[in-house]
Amino acid sequence: MTLGACLREAITALRLNALRSGLTAIGVIIGVAGIIVLSAAGGGANRKIEQQINALGSDTLIIAPVKMENTGQRGPVVLLTDDDAKAIAERVPEIVHITREVDGNVTIVAGNASWTPEYWGVDASYADVFNVKTSEGRFLDERDVRSAAKVIVLGATVAEKLFGGAQPVDQIVRMGGVPMRVIGVRSTLGFVGGQNQDNHVFVPITTARSRLPQKEKIAPRQLNLIDMKVLAGADRAAVKEAILALLRERKHIRDGEQDRFDVFDPTQFVELMNATHGTLSLLLGATAAISLLVGGVGIMNIMLVSVTERTSEIGLRMAVGARKRDILAQFLTEAVALCLAAGIAGLALGAAGAYATAAAAGWPFIVGPQSVALALAASVGVGVAFGYVPARRAASLNPIDALRHE
Amino acid sequence: MTASGAGSIERPIIECVGLTKIYDIGVEKVQALRGVTFNVRRGEFIAIMGASGSGKSTLANLLGALDKPTSGDLTIDGAAIARMSGDELARLRNRDIGFVFQQFNLLRRMTALENVLLPLNYSQSKVSDGATRAKAKLEEVGLGARLGHTPAQLSGGQQQRVAIARALINNPNIILADEPTGALDTHTSHEIMRLFSTLHAKGLTVIVITHEPDIAGYAERLLQFRDGKLISDCRQDIQQDNRQDNLALAAGGEP
Known part of the structure; x- marks a missing residue:
């Protein structure tokens, strides 16, 4: 089965259950949006900190009484x-x-x-x-x-x-x-x-x-x-x-x-801010990762339901010549297509979120190609990782039992 | 349809020698086929009859390359089933055997045309004229005007015709129909059987599994099974008349 045919089938199947597909995708959408906001905020904040260090001047020391x-x-x-x-x-x-x-x-x-x-x-x-x-x-x-x-x-x-x-x-x-x-x-x-x-x-x-x-x-x-x-x-x-x-x-x-005196370096303070920002990023990153994980489990669940619902279809496909790998490819494509669509939606949502954050915090709005690539790669990764088990289950069905399944 | 050899000693399209099939269902082993031997010549129209539990469905699964025998030799179109890999079996099902099922097994979200095109997705060789071919097959089964209809918009008989067109899409040598009229009324059943007769007349090998004697009556040869054994294998001259009657009936009943 060609990739094009797989994609067409996947899109048809997903559109047939549009509401269910959409609800399932929410976890991945949020996860990807999180990644985008996070990396945009990270990039924006770093750029801002750089600007500030430059503005404040490096190599400065300040003495204050304790x-x-x-x-x-x-x-x-x-x-x-x-x-x-x-x-x-x-x-x-x-x-x-x-x-x-x-x-x-x-x-x-x-x-x-x-x-x-x-x-x-x-x-x-x-x-x-x-x-x-x-x-x-x-x-x-x-x-x-x-x-x-x-x-x-x-x-x-x-x-x-x-x-x-x-x-x-x-x-x-x-x-x-x-x-x-x-x-x-x-x-x-x-x-x-x-x-x-x-x-x-x-x-x-x-x-x-x-x-x-x-x-x-x-x-x-x-x-x-x-x-x-x-x-x-x-x-x-x-x-x-x-x-x-x-x-x-x-x-x-x-x-x-x-x-009785402190001698401090104002850029140290900026570095401290940077470290705090790093901790915050880690936390946000963990949240995005958990969201992707939960989203992935949702995808896996719905794909398992889909495989069960379409058992007799799988049997028929095998009877008319589908190999195990064709069935595997079909369901894997479906999971990946769903996740990728969710990733694109998450990208849009994340860009809007990043824009709002940047406007509120007064740092530049940066959504770099790396973060877009990261977000899309993450969604495809989730699709493959969590789509594999259901797809594997579909592919390993016995055609006779599958055909008889009501 | 097929390029039959000039000589009269042609190799059978299906050879079954001492076929057995044992299902292991945990506590006990069920012997579904107990040494079945017969051949099918190219271009034959065969009916396989038997009560439930007679082993006819098991045999249908074996003949359809959906399953492998426990012992014995099964050769389809020169290929020994027992020695074939999963992919080779899939290829055989795709290219050499056209399946027709009791419940039609059409995909409800697809149109008649798309359903007929489905097996081409799994063809090893690239098919460029798929749509043209599918339209021709739908016309052949009398559904040329309903290409864009989904199964829900078609009657049972029409759905089975779509399924038959799907079975024909890769120009197989064998049509294997498992209770093809089981979900149809008598009148429609005879229409479908008449279609199989037409396909047979064009040179296809047609095997119909059924438990209804008047459906089996369309075939020129009847294999009867009981308790996993072939108990009778006869040519049906008398039943041929029956078939003629039914043909006339079906023709008369056409709108």
């Missing part, structure tokens, strides 16, 4: 200061750019609109540490910092909240009563780890210190963070160790005593 209440340990409060930043810049040669940072929350008013983002008071070198790009105007420069200029750079979200579609550059906003001139808007970064990276504003650190309220302000030369860019290709673990050692020395922390 919050005592988080460690449960008691000890003197140790502050990060301007002098620490200066010492690191001088004594750790692998640090190519360094910026001080003080943070706070102040409501910003522009006309009738107001918004309360976090502000980051930084040095001009912040732009070099994090590869800052602006979509409008410019970033802070040395003169702004030296003169404690009343200028501000908006994150994309803040610009949108305060100005809508209007041009923000050279507009005056009031920040806790202080009039500030908008000099630029940072290019959109999007979300990293569920956090909006565009809901910030940048002001010169000098302006922040002299005019704006700060978070946890204790000492005049205190810093919330020190951000650094490490020489490309340097051993970051060693650089981290060198920085920690320097700080322990400066803060007179004895060996064996708890560190």
